[in-house]
Amino acid sequence: MNEEILNALTEIFRDIFDNEDLVATPELCADDVEEWDSLSHIQLVVAIEKYWHIKFTAREIMKWQNVGEMVQGIANKIE
Amino acid sequence: MLDLKQLKRLIKQDHSDLPRVKVALLGDTATQLLAVAMRGAAIDMGFDIELYEADYNQVEQQLFDPDSELHHFGPQYMVLFQATHRLVDDHAAMPPEQRGFLAKRRLDFIEGTLNDKAWEGCRFICLNYPEIDDTVFGNYANQVEGSLIYQTRLLNIGLMQLAQRYDSLSIVDLAALQAQLGRKTMFSPSVYASTEMVISIDALPPVAYRIVQVIAAQRGTFKKxxxxxxxxxxxxxxxxxxxxxxxxxxxxxxxxxxxxxxxxxxxxxxxxxxxxxxxxxxxxxxxxxxxxxxxxxxxxxxxxxxxxxxxxxxxxxxxxxxxxxxxxxxxxxxxxxxxxxxxxxxxxxxxxxxxxxxxxxxxxxxxxxxxNLFETASASEVDDKRTRQYQQEAQRVELKRTFDNEQEFLASLDMQARVEPFNAFNTPRVAQLTQRSNQFNLRTIRYSEDDVKRLAQDPEVIDMAFSLSDRFGDHGLIAVVVMRPLDDETLFVDTWLMSCRVLKRGMERFTLDQMVTQARNRGYMRIVGEYLPTTKNAIVASHYPSLGFTHLESEPTKWVLDIAKYQTLDTAIKKL
Missing domain, CATH: 3.40.50.1000 (HAD superfamily/HAD-like)
Incomplete structure (x- = not known):
């Protein structure tokens, strides 16, 4: 299941950052992607919320350190 | 309307051929993404925004410090986005008995800026305040002057009244947009909490388009x-x-x-x-x-x-x-x-x-x-006569079919023209024409009503407004000329424009006759005209040579007419 989430996230990342080479791995974090700042972060979150029809709290949004934690957060909501 | 992703993509594409407009965005919340959406929306509407974005919470400092980055940038349009959330802060910080003055304080601030000589010529675009109903007084807030809702509404009405009084102020009706989209779409609490953005991701494009539509209308792009x-x-x-x-x-x-x-x-x-x-x-x-x-x-x-x-x-x-x-x-x-x-x-x-x-x-x-298809920068009383004028035009097209010879057709129209300086009565229409005319417009300079008043008062400026009528009806005010002295002997044609409704009537020849008469009476020797090409004014590319002007070798866009050698042109138009 996490694999599926990662694949979908890869598409979302590519879309938001307009970069076809991006691959979402659990270790990937904001420091690895040049354009990943708080504003693109919120765009990622909103895209994720739309894709899985889920909603995150403001705390959850700000807590994630890397893609792995994102995946966990998504998995918890869609279980 | 494009979405945020599409808007971002537009910005990455080449748009170096688009006209550039300097816009400053001053806000008291996070506006970076709004700025991105605005740039994209502008490109979508045919112009390129060169944007200055102040760090937020610097609104007052940037506006009032004559040495601020903002002053050095010199924007043509100043977009002021003061969020209702910050209004809520101010409201909270005031002692309850003073809250009834909150709207007035904000309005005085805006008016002070509008009166600031340092910003003359800059157009202000204020986003108004979408309501937040804090329910502190419940529905009873409608009877409490110091309540948040009362002050928010007072502020929005006050902005409308300011915009009526100050030609240099336009309003972007964010409150109306929120009524249309619904607050749930307009605002996302989790986005706000994590980024200080008061516009949700989904509402950024509609807000950006609203702002850009106001700028586009000021620049003369709108539906007719x-x-x-x-x-x-x-x-x-x-x-x-x-x-x-x-x-x-x-x-x-x-x-x-x-x-x-x-x-x-x-x-x-x-x-x-x-x-x-x-x-x-x-x-x-x-x-x-x-x-x-x-x-x-x-x-x-x-x-x-x-x-x-x-x-x-x-x-x-x-x-x-x-x-x-x-x-x-x-x-x-x-x-x-x-x-x-x-x-x-x-x-x-x-x-x-x-x-x-x-x-x-x-x-x-x-x-x-x-x-919001019909954004406009002005509304004047002649507007409702326009339908009649086009019906008359359809009749003229019919009549023209019965003539083989253009001259006979023109003579049969019994055309009469009136020439006046700019005055209180024609100022709104003159400003409107400078904003609307794109095709028969030699330099495409846009003037606001305030600008027109300034031109009228300037003794050095020769300002002329032309009206035309014929046997089918009155075209109203259809041509505008502004000339300024370059030196004691030379007049420069700052503005020459004409409504395309009266193309091919000889009106431009009649206009030149009148220009030369005025120039002669004031002792000038020559008139210099300039053609500045845009995507829309190709029909006047050879306007000056066709009227007998000669090319200025030194300046390729300019043409000169020797008044001493000028002979009155033949037209079928009588001067009233």
């Missing part, structure tokens, strides 16, 4: 005409099949009320100067019958400037409308319920706006409201 299909667009059913008793309109049949309300909207647009036309696949007599006979028709034949009902293609008929109106396709909107017709028109007539009407006519009006 609405072309309407009939069957299932203006009424329910098909007039040719259902007959006049069978179509749905008004309170009787089916969903007739929907079409009545759509017509009411069209009528209001017509009353404020949008030219209504009909293009329909129908027999003309049958198509006109409801306009003449149906008791629930809001629109009547006299409201329609050009009425074309036949079995030709809509593309050909819209081109025929364009021939008569003489306005660009990009200033036309075409409404048709049929997706097939819409696609063909969109494909064959570049620039025309064709709203993708919802399938259910019940949703037409709300959908059209959401598009």
């Amino acid at each position: 005409s609405l072309i309407l299909d009939l069957d299932n667009t203006l009424w329910g059913g098909i007039i040719g099949d259902d007959g006049i008793e069978g179509i749905q309109l008004g309170h009787g049949l089916g969903i007739g009320r929907i079409f009545t309300e759509l017509q009411q909207w069209c009528k209001k647009l017509q009353q404020r100067g949008i030219i209504l036309c009909v293009v329909s696949k129908n027999d003309e007599a049958i198509a006109k019958e409801p306009f003449r006979q149906h008791p629930d028709m809001v629109l009547r034949l006299e409201d329609i400037a050009v009425f074309i009902a036949n079995w030709e293609t809509k593309v050909d008929n819209i081109r025929a409308v364009q021939q008569i109106l003489n306005i660009g396709f990009d200033s036309m909107v075409f409404l048709d319920d049929n997706p097939f017709e819409r696609a063909i028109v969109r494909e064959h007539i570049p620039g025309i706006t064709v709203p993708e009407l919802p399938e259910d006519p019940a949703e037409y009006l709300e959908y059209l409201y959401s598009l």
Whole structure:
């Protein structure tokens, strides 16, 4: 299941950052992607919320350190 | 309207050919993404925003410090976005007994900026305040002057009144947009908590487009005409099949009320100067019958400037409308319920706006409201006469067919022109013409009403406003000239523009005669004119040489006329 989430996230990342080479791995974090700042972060979150029809709290949004934690957060909501 | 992703993509594409406009965005919340959306929306609407974004919470400092980055940037448009959330902060920080002055304080701040000489010539665009109902007083807040809702509404009304008094201020109605989108779409609490953005991601494009539409209208880009299909667009059913008793309109049949309300909207647009036309696949007599006979028709034949009902293609008929109106396709909107017709028109007539009407006519009006198609920068009283003028133009086109010779046709028109300096009566129309005219416009300088007043008062400036009438009717004020001295002997034509309604009447020759007379009376030796090309004014590319001006070798855009050698040009226009 996490694999599926990662694949979908890869598409979302590519879309938001307009970069076809991006691959979402659990270790990937904001420091690895040049354009990943708080504003693109919120765009990622909103895209994720739309894709899985889920909603995150403001705390959850700000807590994630890397893609792995994102995946966990998504998995918890869609279980 | 494009979404945020598409807008971002537009910015990455090459748009170096677009005209650049300097815009500053001053906000008291996080506006970086709004700035991105604005740049994209501007490119989508045909211009490139060079944006200055102040770090937020520097609104007052940037505006009042004469040495601020903002002053050095020198914006043409200043977008002020003070969020309701910050208003809530201010409201909270005030002692309760002073809260009744919150709106006034903000308004005084705006007015102070508008009066600041340092910002003369800069246009201010204020976003107004979407309501936050804090329910501290419940509904009783409507009776409490110091309540948040009371002050927010007072502030929004105050902004409207300021914009009426100050020509340099325009409002972007964020409150109206929130009423349209709903607060749930407009604002996302989790986005706000994590980024200090008061506009949700999904609402960024509509907000950005609203702002950019106001700038575009100021720059002279706006819709001038609405072309309407009939069957299932203006009424329910098909007039040719259902007959006049069978179509749905008004309170009787089916969903007739929907079409009545759509017509009411069209009528209001017509009353404020949008030219209504009909293009329909129908027999003309049958198509006109409801306009003449149906008791629930809001629109009547006299409201329609050009009425074309036949079995030709809509593309050909819209081109025929364009021939008569003489306005660009990009200033036309075409409404048709049929997706097939819409696609063909969109494909064959570049620039025309064709709203993708919802399938259910019940949703037409709300959908059209959401598009904000008819943004404008001015509204003057002559607007509602425009329909008559285009009907008269259709008659002239008819008459012209009966003449083989252009000169005889012109002589038969009995044209008379009036020449006046700018004055209190013609100022709104002069400003409007400088903002609307794109084709016959040599330098495309836009003037606000305040600018026009300044020109009128300047003793060095020669300002002329021309009105034309003929046997079919009055064209009203149709040409504007502004000349300024370069030196004791030379006048420079700062502005020369003319409404395309009076092309090919010899009006430009008459205008030049009057310009030369004025120049001579004041002792000038020569007139220098300049042609600054835009995407729309190619028709005047050889304006000056065709009137006998000679090219200035030193300055390739400029042309000169020797007044001593000038001989009055022959026209069929009499001066009143």
